[in-house]
Amino acid sequence: MKLQTAIEEIHLRHTFTISRESQDVVRVVTVELSDGELSGFGEASPSSFYGEDAEGVREDLQLLEALAADADPLHYRDVLEQAAELLGDRRGALCAFDTALFDLASRKLGAPLWRILGLNPERTPLSSFTIGIDTVERMVSKLREAAQYPILKVKLGTPRDIEIIRELRKETDAVFRVDANCGWTARETIEKSAELKALGVEFIEQPLPPEELDAMEEVCRKSSLPVIADENSILPGDIPQLAGRFHGINIKLVKCGGILPALRMVHLARTLGLRVMFGCMIETSILISAAAQLGPLADYLDLDGNVLISDDPYAGVENEAGRLSLSEGWVRRR
Template sequence: MYLKTHAYNLELKNTFRISHTSRDFQPTLIVELSDGKYTGYGEAAATSYYGVTVEGMAKKILSLENVILENLHKSPEALWEITAPFLKDNSFAQCALDIAMHDLHGKRNNLPLYKMWGLSLENIPLSNYTIGIDTAEKMVQKIQEFPWPLYKIKLGTDHDVELVKELRKHTDAIFRVDANAAWTAAQAIENSVLLKDLGVEFLEQPLPAKDEKGMAEVYEKSVLPVIADESCITEADVDKCARYFHGINIKLTKCGGLTPARRMIARGRALGLKIMVGCMTESTVGISAIGHLLPLLDYVDMDGGMLIKNDIAHGVKVYDGKTHFPDRNGTGVELYENLKLSL
């Protein structure tokens, strides 16, 4: 049995800009977990916005090596509960470990995860492709370079509606808009009317997470559905979001992995919320974990593998307007052997 961590710096195809940051590379951590016969892989992307580094995640996970290996025979859910007290302040590290454990568990039970959960791949949602903030010309260029039926448009400028109008001239694709908390309530309500006429499906996180009063107004007056992202981090947020949003976007890294994400999905459904899972520009390792949740979702943002130049693994891939699942167990992930860099 062993536990290893690997560090990668994923190069993006284009500079990725949202309302509060931009980047050309995405540092990410891969956790490799073996019981001696089967090996599972998990991932969490680092982010300065949440103060998460690859080195910090790796150090925390490796400090729990004895605890993890002593309980490797248990279920992913059981290991999550055992390690949660140690990782309660590091959900990203918990996510990478939990995904690795799920992958290992599926492989040693000779089943893909979705089959272990009693799910089928019929009528699964297609991932959107994200267009980061840029000049109108460059955003149009990105659409022309990657024709796709469904785009998420990142906004948060002083000319957001004009940008969407220009993009609409060049494609009939469905648009989703993500303001990343950059608007006021008045802007969100006004923009919802204008954007609905431009073929926008919903608004994601229009206001800062702390502005619950503003979101109550937007929830009442917006002519488009509103989906929570920054407002829905952990399981405790789901009930609160039901008061101000029509749906929630769950990020595996933010909530701590597949184990809590599945509980959040179940609770969201019980509250009548639409369910989305999003990515943090992970490689195919993290994207493959999201892929097995597809039968449970209304919407999905799993375009990480499409946004990077140097993917690091085989697994669930999105291309040609479809999601392709490998004929392998667990999450279906195998690392490209020549790229392993240990921490």
Template sequence: MQVYVETFTIHKRYALTISRGTHTDTTLAWVRIEQEGVEGWGEACPFSLSEDQHQSLEDILTGLEVTKGLLRRYSAWERQQVEERLRQEGIPSAARAAVDMALHDWMGKKLGMPLWQLWGLDRARIQPTTMTIGIASPQEAQQRALVWMKETQTQSFKIKLGSDQGLMADQNMLIAVQEVIPLGSLITVDANGAWTVEQSLSMSNWLAGQGVSYLEQPLNRGQEAGLITLWHESKLPIFVDESCLDSRDIPALTDRVHGINIKLMKCGGLSEALRMIHTAKSNGLQVMLGCYSNTALGNTAAAHLAPLVDYLDLDSHLNLVDDPFSGAILHNGCLVPTDQPGLGVTLSGVLG
């Protein structure tokens, strides 16, 4: 098989601020794998787990250049062998995710079936995706919530907290959002590792009283020992994102969290995401699917797994002014993959 790599830049309509910084645009790698006249697509998106742990575009492109040489000796049907080889070669997870995504897309197109159908999944089980509101002033957060509701009719929100102005600022922002969204809306909170154990416990108990469903990644990656205290004393379920990269991390978390956030870029693709889902579920953990600055290509790939999980946060492409791809359809707040073969993604714009 032949592998082609092209970079492109996307821009957010609204800048996204989390506890580690603000993001306005991202350059991704578009990966195309061709064999027997069929082309499969995937994407690799840079991401950061902490201030000193990240995968840059340069890391990803270097890994993909090595991958191009390696894959010439494999068939697109040999997905397991390819996955094992790329892991052995130390290829970054985001690059592996793009290749795995493209190979799944290729298989579906070759067989003329969408992935969800090949896996025997039920699209009626897909839960609404949350719409993310980044750290902002109370007034800005309210405006963002109103825009999301107008454009998507959503009643599910993910609120980013961890303001450098302290816990009172976080509380004021959350209260402001609650003033403008429908009563009974699903609200989740993600602190991106901004809090101490004491702050996390205080905020989790306060958030429980505000009707929040769960708290995601309150402590920084590397501070997993502190999660035990929260697991025992928090009134909210605790989910982790940065603390759980792939299925190998799950066993050590089963006595200290209630759920995990799976992202294709950090775990290495759809194949590993499936293993994570089954591993987590077999250990009594809940599962959510998340994203970084992915386009409709990456989020549609994840959406094919949506019938298997409890929560979704696949909204990054809805905040783009120049998404070059079209794929899964937002219907009643749910991101639903279509009947088209493979991922069901088409190129609808110009790669920038």
């Protein structure tokens, strides 16, 4: 297989702010893996929070050129084990390679991945649409623009979190989920959870910084709402210690290194009685469509990275008011 890589710039419709950062432009790394007949597409949307950037991921991918040259895409498990060994903890590159390889293998087999995995597309939960942090007025106006979405994920971690949700609630009956991105304390989380529950919030994502995992035991016991791990849920090996500290995990392909580790995380989470969510970074339709293939395995989906951008270079799974259509089609360049 021939491995080609590119760094592509994608632009946010609105400046995207969470508790620790703001973004207008995101640089993603895309991969085209070709066997001379068919091509598979993969992507990494590297995050500085996890110590990666686009240039580094692109360099890491060069380590896989020789492996790709001789590999059979239909032996993708073997190939990915070898890739993981070569890359160590460089998971952005592994994710880009893994998603391209699964895409190529599924094209060779003539069926989309969800079908190969025996998944029922009707079990795909609705995806949420994310509202980033802004002034309360601007968050209300973003919510009005997103009126078609029945589930909204609201970024919090500000001094006016409850006011934000109260104002948004005046506008809609939509389900709210909130993501504090490590911006709260344990006491704050327990206190806010009751108020947020009364305001129709479904769950809280990652209230505390990841190093405060022990404090999550009390939060998990006393919170009025379920708590879902994101910054604490990176790799399969992270999952066992999350039982009893969270009610569920948010899996993102670029955090864990692609579809193969994501499947391991799903199975571990289910074994431990944890709920499963698939989330995303700001990314194109390549990575969103890859994650959507696993959608029927999830309780919750937050796969809106491609609809938050204005210039997606790719087209794949369609998002109609949060309903993701798993079709027989594959991702293509627009």
